[in-house]
Amino acid sequence: MKHETKPVSPTAVLAAVRPSACPGLVRVVAARDGGLCRIRLPGGVLDAARARALADAALAHANGVLELTNRANVQIRGVRAGEEAALAAALIGAGLGPAGIDAASPVEHACAADELRNVMLSPLAGLDPAAADGTTALAAALIDMMQREPRFAALSPKFALQLDGGERIAMLEHPHDIWLAAQPHGETVRFALGLAGCPTAKPIGALAVEDVCASIRALLHAFLDLAAPDETRMRDVLAAHSLDALLHRAQQHGEFALTRDDAALRAWRRGASDPDLRLGAHALHADGSGYVGAQPALGRIDARTLHALAAVAEASGDATLRVTPWQGFLLPHVAAHAMSATLARLRALGLICTRTEPLARLIACTGSTGCAKSHANTKADALRLAALLPRDAEVHLSGCERSCAAAHLAPYTLLARGPNHYDLYRRDDTASGIGQHFGQRFGQLLAPNLTIEAAAQVLAQQPRSTPDV
Numbered sequence: 001m002k003h004e005t006k007p008v009s010p011t012a013v014l015a016a017v018r019p020s021a022c023p024g025l026v027r028v029v030a031a032r033d034g035g036l037c038r039i040r041l042p043g044g045v046l047d048a049a050r051a052r053a054l055a056d057a058a059l060a061h062a063n064g065v066l067e068l069t070n071r072a073n074v075q076i077r078g079v080r081a082g083e084e085a086a087l088a089a090a091l092i093g094a095g096l097g098p099a100g101i102d103a104a105s106p107v108e109h110a111c112a113a114d115e116l117r118n119v120m121l122s123p124l125a126g127l128d129p130a131a132a133d134g135t136t137a138l139a140a141a142l143i144d145m146m147q148r149e150p151r152f153a154a155l156s157p158k159f160a161l162q163l164d165g166g167e168r169i170a171m172l173e174h175p176h177d178i179w180l181a182a183q184p185h186g187e188t189v190r191f192a193l194g195l196a197g198c199p200t201a202k203p204i205g206a207l208a209v210e211d212v213c214a215s216i217r218a219l220l221h222a223f224l225d226l227a228a229p230d231e232t233r234m235r236d237v238l239a240a241h242s243l244d245a246l247l248h249r250a251q252q253h254g255e256f257a258l259t260r261d262d263a264a265l266r267a268w269r270r271g272a273s274d275p276d277l278r279l280g281a282h283a284l285h286a287d288g289s290g291y292v293g294a295q296p297a298l299g300r301i302d303a304r305t306l307h308a309l310a311a312v313a314e315a316s317g318d319a320t321l322r323v324t325p326w327q328g329f330l331l332p333h334v335a336a337h338a339m340s341a342t343l344a345r346l347r348a349l350g351l352i353c354t355r356t357e358p359l360a361r362l363i364a365c366t367g368s369t370g371c372a373k374s375h376a377n378t379k380a381d382a383l384r385l386a387a388l389l390p391r392d393a394e395v396h397l398s399g400c401e402r403s404c405a406a407a408h409l410a411p412y413t414l415l416a417r418g419p420n421h422y423d424l425y426r427r428d429d430t431a432s433g434i435g436q437h438f439g440q441r442f443g444q445l446l447a448p449n450l451t452i453e454a455a456a457q458v459l460a461q462q463p464r465s466t467p468d469v
């Protein structure tokens with residue numbers, strides 16, 4: 001009897017050798033609306049040619065809908081069954097894969113290299129003259145170091161680093177397993193180091209720039225030494241072991257040059273970041289040149305609009321885009337005389353350019369059209385809420401308690417209970433973020449089981465001083 005041999009999909013190979021529910025460029029994960037492919041963009045940087053390649057791939061192999069994520073990455077939704085390998089090959093061919101990976105690379109190698117690209121930078125990294133220079137190159141060196149060390153393939157795809165140069169706009173609310181933040185030090189700069197938190201927290205020490213890669217390498221080895229099989233994040237290891245035990249272990253892995261404590265470190269605080277600067281036109285230099293920022297409604301952009309955006313970046317800036325963790329874009333290097341025309345072109349594409357627009361203050365997860373776990377159609381409900389949203393209110397709609405759309409705690413959260421029914425929570429000072437007990441996770445329960453219309457009424461009754469992020 002003759003047996004037909006079917007090609008093995010990359011996703012099937014990965015499910016066997018490296019199980020994870022986390023989508024990637026090679027690992028296309030099934031969702032209700034088709035496959036989900038996540039393309040990690042180091043530093044959120046996307047040049048116009050690659051933006052077009054992304055749009056073309058989304059049309060050729062999926063339903064043409066793309067999403068910007070809260071880690072400044074891009075996702076292609078609705079990947080057609082059987083087209084996963086062709087999609088990955090198209091993306092890798094366009095230079096959107098990890099360095100050193102091509103279409104002939106072993107699938108598990110490509111996947112591991114892809115999943116070690118979780119280093120978040122400010123969307124203004126290398127652009128803000130008031131911030132530390134060199135973070136883009138340092139992030140590339142960190143990624144390269146991790147990809148070269150076979151053992152680091154064991155890190156969870158969710159294990160994430162933040163490298164903060166002190167830019168005027170940076171995401172400072174997402175907890176990271178390891179964070180580094182530039183700190184002026186005499187005539188130079190060093191990096192404050194923290195674990196399982198954000199650069200607004202107290203650092204555990206500081207690293208000279210030249211010691212960062214080797215010291216982070218030692219720290220990652222120490223993490224893997226101590227982590228039990230079910231402990232995938234730094235917070236898990238720190239819950240089971242003391243900080244001193246972790247650092248002692250790191251010292252056994254070669255160079256680990258951490259300055260634990262000095263007066264400058266104790267006095268250091270990360271300067272404020274203003275998320276409102278993600279939208280509109282902003283000068284960075286004395287000649288008035290700078291950047292223009294915008295975001296698509298609820299983080300979704302169609303392939304045609306992405307094509308048009310690439311054309312605006314070519315005509316107005318340096319032919320690059322920066323994806324932001326607020327699910328939007330910045331166009332850098334816009335001349336002073338081109339600022340207002342660029343802003344007008346982005347508005348004409350239907351993008352949101354000011355915080356006063358209600359959809360600038362709403363985020364929503366995929367919802368029931370794309371996710372089987374969702375109790376409600378969060379995207380559609382967010383659009384209805386936009387018409388009713390009180391001035392200044394910022395609201396996150398989540399289809400279930402996993403909170404995929406927000407790694408931070410929003411001022412208000414609507415947690416779906418059923419179609420068009422949500423519990424309304426308000427952030428409070430005692431709730432410190434994702435990972436808390438479910439009842440504390442979204443803050444204080446204001447009202448249960450509200451329709452969107454009723455939620456808008458409760459929001460309208462809230463004091464307006466509360467919700468600023």
Ligand code: SF4
Pocket residue numbers: 365366367371372373374375398399400401402403404405
């Ligand atoms: S938050 Fe829940 S419902 Fe929404 S996309 Fe994530 S898993 Fe699905």
